[in-house]
Amino acid sequence: MKAVVQRVLGANLKVDGNLISEISNGIVVFYGVGVGDTLDKAEYLASKIAKLRIFEDENGKMNKSVLDVSGEILCVSQFTLYADVSHGNRPGFTGAEVPEIASKTYDYFCEKLIENGVTVKRGIFGADMKISQVNDGPVTIIYEI
Secondary structure, three states, X not given: OEEEEEEEEEEEXXXXXXXXXXXXXXXXXXEEOEOOOOHHHHHHHHHHHHHOOOEEOOOOOEEEOOOOOOOEEEEEEOHHHHOEOXXXXXXXXXXXXXXXXXXXXXXXXXXXXXXXXXXXXXXXXXXXXXXXEEEEEEEEEEEEO
């Protein structure tokens, strides 16, 4: 399971030119499911991300979570996090879970974020999404569990 977490001032996601999701202050999570990843891993990762302290406190230290700043999460499924580019120039994706299982794991991950108290907006699994975001910092954290 992989996640790329980016602190943002705002982000929106469109499919076929239609606005699907939009957040203001918060984080964008690009989330990938690998072959054999479990729901336990998804639950653990959701808890870690909900509590990740990457927002500044009154002293300018990264000491607050998305929950502490009343932020939101835009969660985007992204199988390309499992791209294998070790051979040739065309990426292979054999490390990514099949869509039927990955979709259910993505939904479960989003639900666990919500259970942790976070407001979650989503992309559309498997869609060609266009994402605009204003990175803050920039702050980017990569999880691989």
